[in-house]
Amino acid sequence: MTKIAFVREKEIPPSAPPITEVGIIGWLSQNLFSSWLNSILTVLSVYFIVIMLWDFIPWAYGGHWNTKSLRECLDLDPDVACFSVLAARWKQLLFGLYPSEEYWRPTLTFIFLLLAAVPILFPKFFRFFWFSIIYPGLAVWLLWGGSFWSISIVYIGLTVGTLLFLSLIRRYLKNYIIAAILAFFFTAVFFLFIYNPLVVLLNGILPISLPFVESLKMGGFTLSLIVGVTGIVASFPIGILLALGRQSNLPVIKMICVGFIEFIRGVPLITLLFVASVLLNYFLPPGTNFDIVLRVVIMVTLFSAAYMAEVIRGGLAGLPLGQHEASASLGLTYWQSQRLIIMPQALKISIPGIVNTFIGLFKDTTLVSIISLRDPVGLASTIRADQKWNGIYWELYVAIGLMFFIFCWGMSQYSQYLERKLKTDK
Amino acid sequence: MEKTKINITDEIAIHISDMNKWFGNFHVLRDINLEVRSGERIVVCGPSGSGKSTLIRCINRLEEHQKGSIIVDGTELTTDLKNIDKIRSEVGMVFQHFNLFPHLTTLENCTLAPMWVRETPEKEATEIAMEMLEKVKIPEQAHKYPGQLSGGQQQRVAIARSLCMKPRIMLFDEVTSALDPEMIKEVLDTMIQLAEEGMTMICVTHEMGFARQVADRVIFMDDGQIVEQNEPEEFFKNPKSDRTKLFLSQILGH
Ligand SMILES: Nc1ncnc2c1ncn2[C@@H]1O[C@H](COP(=O)(O)OP(=O)(O)OP(=O)(O)O)[C@@H](O)[C@H]1O
Ligand SMILES: [Mg+2]
Numbered sequence: 054m055t056k057i058a059f060v061r062e063k064e065i066p067p068s069a070p071p072i073t074e075v076g077i078i079g080w081l082s083q084n085l086f087s088s089w090l091n092s093i094l095t096v097l098s099v100y101f102i103v104i105m106l107w108d109f110i111p112w113a114y115g116g117h118w119n120t121k122s123l124r125e126c127l128d129l130d131p132d133v134a135c136f137s138v139l140a141a142r143w144k145q146l147l148f149g150l151y152p153s154e155e156y157w158r159p160t161l162t163f164i165f166l167l168l169a170a171v172p173i174l175f176p177k178f179f180r181f182f183w184f185s186i187i188y189p190g191l192a193v194w195l196l197w198g199g200s201f202w203s204i205s206i207v208y209i210g211l212t213v214g215t216l217l218f219l220s221l222i223r224r225y226l227k228n229y230i231i232a233a234i235l236a237f238f239f240t241a242v243f244f245l246f247i248y249n250p251l252v253v254l255l256n257g258i259l260p261i262s263l264p265f266v267e268s269l270k271m272g273g274f275t276l277s278l279i280v281g282v283t284g285i286v287a288s289f290p291i292g293i294l295l296a297l298g299r300q301s302n303l304p305v306i307k308m309i310c311v312g313f314i315e316f317i318r319g320v321p322l323i324t325l326l327f328v329a330s331v332l333l334n335y336f337l338p339p340g341t342n343f344d345i346v347l348r349v350v351i352m353v354t355l356f357s358a359a360y361m362a363e364v365i366r367g368g369l370a371g372l373p374l375g376q377h378e379a380s381a382s383l384g385l386t387y388w389q390s391q392r393l394i395i396m397p398q399a400l401k402i403s404i405p406g407i408v409n410t411f412i413g414l415f416k417d418t419t420l421v422s423i424i425s426l427r428d429p430v431g432l433a434s435t436i437r438a439d440q441k442w443n444g445i446y447w448e449l450y451v452a453i454g455l456m457f458f459i460f461c462w463g464m465s466q467y468s469q470y471l472e473r474k475l476k477t478d479k
Numbered sequence: 480m481e482k483t484k485i486n487i488t489d490e491i492a493i494h495i496s497d498m499n500k501w502f503g504n505f506h507v508l509r510d511i512n513l514e515v516r517s518g519e520r521i522v523v524c525g526p527s528g529s530g531k532s533t534l535i536r537c538i539n540r541l542e543e544h545q546k547g548s549i550i551v552d553g554t555e556l557t558t559d560l561k562n563i564d565k566i567r568s569e570v571g572m573v574f575q576h577f578n579l580f581p582h583l584t585t586l587e588n589c590t591l592a593p594m595w596v597r598e599t600p601e602k603e604a605t606e607i608a609m610e611m612l613e614k615v616k617i618p619e620q621a622h623k624y625p626g627q628l629s630g631g632q633q634q635r636v637a638i639a640r641s642l643c644m645k646p647r648i649m650l651f652d653e654v655t656s657a658l659d660p661e662m663i664k665e666v667l668d669t670m671i672q673l674a675e676e677g678m679t680m681i682c683v684t685h686e687m688g689f690a691r692q693v694a695d696r697v698i699f700m701d702d703g704q705i706v707e708q709n710e711p712e713e714f715f716k717n718p719k720s721d722r723t724k725l726f727l728s729q730i731l732g733h
Binding site (some may be wrong): 373375376378379380381382383384385386389393394397398401475477 | 539540541564567568570571572574576577578579580581582591592595596624625626627637640641644
């Protein structure tokens with residue numbers, strides 16, 4: 054027989070954790086001073102941060118904003134920043150040579166850009182996706198101006214083409230390629246024979262137009278955004294197709310994709326931009342006016358599409374073969390299984406790489422200054438060539454750097470948010 | 480338990496004749512002849528590497544055979560994509576490693592193929608999916624992701640996902656061998672239930688108890704060939720070939 058000596062009748066209430074485990078002190082001791090090495094590193098890092106800020110804060114905080122030239126700044130106090138250059142030239146940094154009475158147009162385009170991004174970035178607002186669809190046309194019209202109809206009819210043509218494609222695969226054919234060719238054919242007919250008369254007609258009935266602004270006037274951060282955003286949006290689907298093409302069983306498609314990717318990746322972007330700015334004119338028939346901004350956008354897009362393709366290929370390779378087999382065994386076609394099963398997972402795996410490529414592309418847009426387009430970095434040289442601001446460095450580049458940083462940091466934050474959101478295993 | 484044989488009909492579900500397959504120079508399947516009638520339940524066993532998986536993967540064209548013919552439900556498997564898609568939508572397959580789609584919930588895993596392949600409206604697809612999830616006894620997991628389920632639950636979802644396509648034939652490839660012992664039973668029970676409902680089934684498995692209980696025929700493969708086939712009682716009591724005897728002694732020995 055067992056003799057029970059003691060039975061606890063009341064549960065011991067949980068006691069508070071020792072002070073070293075909670076609060077600021079707990080956090081500090083766990084994260085910053087957990088070992089000798091850790092403590093030394095903490096102290097050293099704090100020391101470096103302090104000496105950096107020690108000079109920077111008074112320099113930036115006491116900066117001048119209202120002087121007329123660098124000379125004036127230096128006369129007042131040579132040890133602080135001369136932000137007057139920004140006050141004097143911020144319009145150029147933002148809009149380049151865009152006519153000042155039309156500044157509202159790039160501004161509105163930018164606001165619409167933020168709105169158009171919302172349905173794409175946050176599925177909750179997907180019902181506003183129609184705005185993201187019309188945005189590119191709206192943006193082109195607002196920025197370059199001209200007849201409203203010439204752009205809206207393009208949209209109508211493309212919409213009809215897309216609907217045709219969709220109804221073809223839905224009703225008559227399961228074959229995407231034949232449907233695509235047919236839809237393309239009818240869309241081409243529309244643009245060749247119906248487009249022009251229709252635009253002329255509508256312009257006659259109800260002329261809506263904005264003053265035309267030529268591409269060489271585009272500049273500053275507006276230009277960076279035009280090139281960067283278009284490049285990002287366009288290179289993504291092209292990259293997906295290239296990645297799929299590279300894995301294709303059809304040798305011709307595979308060879309074309311591999312050749313394209315390897316060629317583009319093997320050539321510096323700067324070379325491609327030179328080709329865009331100079332060489333293309335030799336190849337094109339004389340008199341063709343192939344817009345310089347468009348040429349640059351195409352080159353930047355192709356360049357980052359090649360990188361995108363490789364990033365996505367990495368994601369595709371990370372998927373177990375079983376996913377392909379399971380979707381095939383359920384009877385899904387190649388395109389269905391790519392779209393519903395393979396790509397969603399491959400893209401999710403590749404988010405860090407994709408965003409990395411986007412950020413790289415966005416910053417690479419500053420290279421257009423070398424083919425004398427006026428992006429912020431190009432403008433910085435122009436501004437410094439002005440004798441009033443000759444000799445100024447830090448203030449301009451800090452401001453430009455900050456503008457790029459805000460966008461790139463935003464992209465990086467969004468990608469982290471997306472990764473957290475798409476996590477389905479916990 | 481008494482086996483129900485009333486379901487077996489004279490209709491031929493799968494007809495394989497003189498089928499051969501190579502992986503490069505490696506002759507995996509040699510002169511396979513097999514006829515499966517509608518409603519028949521077949522267990523395939525044999526040593527590792529004998530070609531069991533390859534055989535059943537040829538039936539829905541996950542692998543391509545090079546010689547001979549395979550006719551499933553009256554449709555011959557050729558390079559014609561239409562035939563392949565048709566056969567795949569009528570033949571369900573469950574894999575050793577489940578292969579659920581991790582980015583979709585259990586329910587979405589089940590409704591996806593009916594909605595896209597059969598163009599079933601979402602509401603109806605959801606009803607079918609819930610019915611199938613109930614059949615495999617996990618309707619309460621419908622809104623979880625595969626990563627949040629146990630192995631046994633995942634495998635049952637995989638079975639439900641196949642069933643949602645209302646297949647006429649189900650292929651099972653060692654569906655319990657990646658599972659912990661305590662989960663094997665729940666999956667086998669689901670399969671037994673299916674068998675009793677008269678589904679045509681080909682199961683690659685080493686669960687001899689299952690074979691005894693539900694199989695109409697046990698097929699033994701070795702070296703890419705069908706070495707022996709018989710009713711389970713006979714197969715286990717009086718194996719004819721030496722290779723079968725050796726295999727059975729190894730597998731039943733411990
Ligand atoms: N894709 C492939 N390429 C080359 N050889 C393969 C391939 N798939 C399988 N094999 C080979 O074919 C043979 C049969 O493989 P299979 O997977 O059909 O065997 P199994 O009987 O299912 O074995 P297990 O019981 O281990 O699953 C094996 O020797 C295997 O190495
Ligand atoms: Mg196997």
